[in-house]
Amino acid sequence: MSFQPTPTDIPVTITTPSTVSTSDEPRLLSERRITPSWTVLQTKRKLETMTGIPPSSQRLFLKTPGRSDQWVDGDDTTIGEYGLMRGCEIEVHDTRPQTARVNLSDLSSVEKYVLPTETYENLPNSVLAWKKNQKLGRFDPNALSPAEAMLEQARKDKMEVETRDISVSRRAIILPSTPPHVRRGTIRFVGPVPTIPYPGIDAETADYSVSLPIWVGIELDEPIGKNDGSVGGKRYFACPNKTGVFIKPEKVEVGDFPPLGLDDEPDEDMEEI
Known part of the structure; x- marks a missing residue:
């Protein structure tokens, strides 16, 4: 018995054409090593795992460099008989009606597991x-509990307001502030802001007769804020749009912070970079 060498596998590009030329339907483009001694039916079975098309519904179109393109017919013939070589492309066509094909890219019909x-x-x-x-x-x-935590926060806020001497019309900066990124402005409001929700508290059923956390409303010197003194549809002070901001008391430092003008001399530290 003479020795028969094993046929060398050939790398082949596998594609699936779009059913419509202008469609956004995904087009498979992959590479598979094909053994020339496989029958066409064996090849189709191997390609089913890549394309999802049953072998009975596949029709193969072989594109060979330097040769005419051809349909691969006859499941019992070997794929090598069609001139399989390096650089070939096998286009796998689905012969099933469009309605019988499974659209794996459409997730709208897939029930989400919860x-x-x-x-x-x-x-x-x-x-x-x-x-x-x-x-x-x-x-x-x-x-x-959320209600107890809100009361504790209100107590801390009140202490911060008293300790930091926070009051309306005082000049202040927002912490943390590092030159040149210093946000400064004038305090316009100090008190509870019911329209800012507290974690764990339902705003619609909250009991506002109890102490609420305190916020400090500041009108900034520059339009780098978030509002015009209103939040949640309710106004607490008036200022130009994008100059208002609400800050927790521990983030506010009161002091002699005059507004910066265009003619102000820059700090010495800012003269060199």
Whole structure:
């Protein structure tokens, strides 16, 4: 019995044509090593994993450099009989009607899986389970409720206002501030801002008869703010648009901070870069 060498595999480009020339339908473009001794049916079975087209619905169109393009017919013939060589391209055509084809790029018809809340809460290796074990967040027995946390924040804000001597009409800068990026302006408002939601508190059902966190409304010297003194549809002070900003008391420093004019002398530190 004479020795028969194994046929050398040939790298072939595999493509799937778009059904419409102007369509945005994805077009497969890949490379596959084809053994010339495979039958056409074997080749189709190998290509099914790449194209998703059943072998019975495939029709292969072979493009060979220097030769005429040709259809590959006859499932029992070998693919090598058609002159397979390096640089060839096999175009895989789907003979099924358009309505019978599965559109893998259309996700609108795919039902999104949503893990039930009860199932997630019972998972032993979830982030929620880790928080429970570490007693973090709402699982901390000493953690304050949202309402209690809001009252505690209001108490801290009031203390900051008194300690920092924050009051309306005082000049102030917003912390942190480092030259030349210093935001300075005039305090126009000090007090609760119910239209700014507090984490964990429903704005529609919140009890505003209790103490609320305090905000400091500042009219900036330059239009680098976020509003015109109103937030959430309610006005707390008036200023030009983009010059108003609401800041927490601990981010405000009161002092002698005159407005910068165009004729002001620059700081010595700013004369050199």
